[in-house]
Amino acid sequence: MSAPLRGVSGEQSVASADRQLSGTASEINQPFAKGRKAARVRSWPERVLPTPPGRGWRSRPWQDYALFVVLVAPNLILLGVFVYRPLADNIRLSFTDWNISATGMNWVGFDNYTEWFGRSDSWQIVQNTVFFTVAAVVGSMVIGLGLALLLDRKLFGRNVVRSAIFAPYVISGAAIGVGFQFIFDPGFGLIPDLLERMGIHSPDFAQNPHWALFMITVTYIWKNLGYSFVIYLAALQGIRADLMEAAEIDGASRWTTFTRVLLPQLRPTSYFLSITVLLNSLQVFDLINVMTRGGPIGTGTTTMIYQVYRESWVNQRAGYGAAVATIMFLVLLIVTLVQVRMMDRGDEK
Template identity: 65%
Template sequence: MTVTTIPGLENSEPTHEPPQRKRKRSAKHFLMACLLVIPNFVLLLLFTYRPLIDNIRLSFFDWNIASTRPATFVGMRNYVEWAKDPVSWQIVGQTVAFTFFAVFGSMILGLGLALLLDRKLKGRNFVRSLVFAPYVISGAAIGVAFQFVFDPGYGLIQDLLGRVGLDSPQFYTSPFWALFMVTATYIWKNLGYTFVIYLAALQGLRKDLDEAAEIDRTPRFRKFWRVTLPQLRATTFFLSITVLLNSFQVFDIINVMTGGGPLDTSTTTLVYQVYQETFVNNRAGYGAAVATIMFLAVLVITAVQVRMQEKER
């Protein structure tokens, strides 16, 4: 058995980079990383972490923003007052209900539309654009537009129900229907976001698994449950966090459509309570306490979601 060698490489040996050059290259990469990271870190520090710390600090004070009187340190009084107020727990329940149905509604409908429009259908690109368009429209504008849909006197729903002899629900006087109205409006606005993310995930699925399922003549629902859905687990986790965070911060739709009512607080959520206490009741310290409670709740929920995701890996 003969071994051939490449001419000119008979005596070649692995070359090792000199330590000095290696250190210089590492320092260059570190400097480049600092130049890219530091500006973003400074922006986060100034516009995210500093306001967060100031808000937590302010929650321990009694401060009327409409008065020249300086803030007074009151310790945990704002938190104790919030916890003892029955209205606070009503608002928490409304926030949980709104967030739950907003998150699951937009994700389920978004996935359904993505599965439908992932097929080769005529005019699907135009329909995709229509589905995504509401997401980029201002929430205040959508709230105004949907007032003409839900108005029990002349709205679209009233007209459709009137044609079959039914009365329209009182969306602006019934607490249940008012909360349903703002939730449905938000789902319609946010549907384009979940739809686009799921559509991109579906287009990146493994084709060999779909082909194997077709060869085995797997029923359509079982194929979706056993083949498609497991591959969308990471996307679903990402959407569950981002949609949850967005739902907690909904303000414009509620402010335009109901103003937190009817009955004063029937559609008030925690973020709307922060606005009411801070800028309407001029209780900036109490509003900061509510904002801190909301921040801690979101932090705990997100940590639990991340922990559950790590256990599934």
């Protein structure tokens, strides 16, 4: 029969635990012993206090400011030389009667601006600019989105088709303009021939002001379609697939999935494209100059940017052309600010 257990007091338990811990620490320190004396090793790591704020080199205000200046200064210098300085010179020239062949200039105040607002052809030019810009933005974005949706799936030869859609964007606008002149030519052009075969009388695109502007707009959309297509395609590939699958599981139709799930995800991309395509369309010069030279019949296809060229270089009125460019800049600035504001509100929602 085993001996009865003896009671152990609290002090004896604590002393026994201390001896066990001491023995464990001695065993840990054995590998570090040198000779007969063992080096004392702390069983717990030292507590490292955090560096007080304001002592790290990166937190010094002057060094952060110096780094900011080094990174931003080159860009500011380039913007000042190639953007802000020419803009200021253009605004200054808009208040003069300077022309390229003259040696001097006279201050005329707001005469150039009042002349532009008083001319009857100015409003025709504004209408041409608005029609061309709106049609270019809407057409390229809608068709680009449709093609992106069509090719955002596994199809045979889709990479070749994608490259073919994007290729016209990198081709010279002058070369494309010459090519589309032949396509719309009433004598042997492809478009008039197709219309005649369908029993539709083909108009003379180059001689009718309305059809001439339509011809330039179609050419521009075809050329720049690849840009919107590539941007939308990249955005579609970044959308989470589980969102679309969840909508299908819930019984949503394709149209509901497109309008309620897909389009909200593409809203930032659409805002970005609307701004960039708008800026590009307002700067179109090569297509107009090659295909119609601003005509037919006066200002049939003249836009504001082409009027700047015509007044400054053809009519030798650089001051008046600078005034038109300044008006165009102010309108474009207002439209861009409105678009950016709409983009911010869309992100907040």
